[in-house]
Amino acid sequence: MKMRHCKKCRSYTLEERCKKCGAETTTPHPPRFSPQDPYGKYRRKLKMEIWRKMDEL
Numbered sequence: 001m002k003m004r005h006c007k008k009c010r011s012y013t014l015e016e017r018c019k020k021c022g023a024e025t026t027t028p029h030p031p032r033f034s035p036q037d038p039y040g041k042y043r044r045k046l047k048m049e050i051w052r053k054m055d056e057l
């Protein structure tokens, strides 16, 4: 089962259309790297660490 999210009223539903406002719902994606992402910097650093460790193996 996939959780879907209505951007309009910010409610979660399993339907493709929001039951509350009838707007199309979207599947929430895991956050990607973006300049607005406060954790992006940390994640990038972590990835670099992983690559470095893989090189060492």
Ligand SMILES: [Zn+2]
Binding pocket: 006, 007, 008, 009, 010, 011, 018, 019, 020, 021, 022, 023
């Ligand atoms: Zn809605």
